[in-house]
Amino acid sequence: MNDKLQINKLYALSSENRKFGFSVPLKNKIRIGKRDYIIQLKSDEKYGTYILWKNRKYPVEIIKSRQNKYEILFNDISYTFTVETPFSLQRKKVLHSRKGKVEQEFIRAPMPGKLIDVLVREGATVLRGEPLVILEAMKMQNEILSPVNGKIVRVHAKSGTNVMKDDILVEIKVE
């Protein structure tokens, strides 16, 4: 038995909830208006991997591929999609309607760098837009601001230390 054969449509759902539907088997064409345009995935020594579309080469790379989640860098812009079957899309909708509000916010380093200053301590109340830490990267000092109103539950950041991209700096309980 192979239930995979039953799938005749797939949806790529962007992180901003835009939905792109494609029929399966996937055609090497994309329709714009009344015309179909051929799309080709190619690779060579000079350009690396690229997509040929309407007589133009576009650089493309797969940044991440995990389960059904894909991050794709296309023409220097990254897009994140989850690819859903008609069933998983339906299930996702149901789950989404049950999900509550985010309660804990993890503030992560947006880039690798050195922590110059930590401006909050555990237990403190912060307002949205308030600076939490100062991170220096590439000669620039960047204030990392709180995205929410809340209470600081944990401070992982230590002044003077180096952090990697996506390291958790501060945890905030949303209020």
Place this chain on the structure above:
Amino acid sequence: MKTARKMNIRTVAVRTAFEPLAMYLSFADEIYDISDNISEIPVFLDIEKIISIAVETGADALHPGYGFLAENAYFAQKCIDNKIIFIGPSPDAIYKMGNKTIARRLALKNKIPMAMGSDGNIADVEEAIAIASKIGYPVIIKAASGGGGRGMRIVRKAEEMEKMFYIASKEAEKAFKDPSVFIERYIENPKHIEFQILGDTKGNIVHLGERECSIQRKHQKLLEEAPSSALDKSLRKKMGEMAVRIARSVNYTSAGTVEFLLDSDRNFYFMEMNTRIQVEHPVTEIVTGIDLIEQQIRIASGEALKFGQEDIKIKGWAIECRINAEDVQAGFAPDPGKIEKLSMPEESYVRVDTGIREGSAIVANFDSMIAKLIVSGKDRKEAITNCKMALDKVWIKGTKTTLPFFRLLVRNQNFQDGNFTTAFIEKDLDKYFYYSEYEEMIAAWLATKLFIEENLQENSINVDFEDGKKMSPWLLNKRMNQF
């Protein structure tokens, strides 16, 4: 070094441990190798080391580039003491213009228009608040030894002063080893206009017209152009004369830049003078036809300028885009990485200045510039059109870049109309990158294709390899991980 070669001058370059394969080495006639010397201070900041290398190799002259040493009076003096010609202004001019409070006093004495501000450095927060209430908010705190946006903070009300004063002073101390700051009235939404200056050792000083560098983010310039659409002939003449006057006050020699702010009522204010060649100098070279590095070398060897102010004509338009390894989708966060592929447009209207080639690494603690894309046209409109085409031909793989930002900018109506100030990026743009629904659709198509190949098919990825090689194009997670 290309200019020097054109002039039949032999060059020596230093090979460092940091970038042992750097591209600039391929332009040098001789290489001094210290790549086995791993020291705490980068060699290009190590004055004694640089001087000793210059002496040992028997160099007649030294060009400091546009890094920190270019504006270091002590370094310039050290060169002179060791009988090496410093290709740049006198140590005295560097010192006076480098110290912003001295520069302010000089400008004041020479009746150069300036924003109101403190007479000198500010001792403490109380004094800062007292002065700010006298000249009126908003004010800007600036590092006395500063430049390039570091150690600068805008203060809109007295309550913010303590925090901002602390941050600015700390930043200044770290960047320039001098925590002293001063205060100026903050000019809201100005244009950044700067004049290129050339002075020789015979006392001739001319300006080579202006550059507009209003497209900046956090005081870091992203796009520069020459001339500026905001200036007409008479304003250009007036500002140019002021620029020459301030340069004359320190008997300026070599290439330098006088920076002004221009407000919406076309009042202009002296900001500072940069006593070095600047990153954006190529746009001036294109519209004047004058090679600034060549002029610097000629001036340093004692030649007089071969042209006067009336000989300098501005022709056409030039735009420079700074292509940096930055993620515009993450608020221009640095995106260090290894440049895997690099290919630049070769049209006649394009000039590319870069020190990067395939295999080069963009490291987190250097600056993030990959290349300068300089595009010209007969007028601004044509330059923008050419720029749009050139941007689509830049091919960089390995890091994210500022390209999507420029692709958005050249299509922006206000930019095309010349209707923008230094607040443009922060205030007038709701997103920082060019977005096309079709492009997203293609990316979605690719994600779907991958999903099918990974989940619904037995056979492997169906890529059409033109060179017939069997390599996976998807070895891309290694990106970033080494940093």
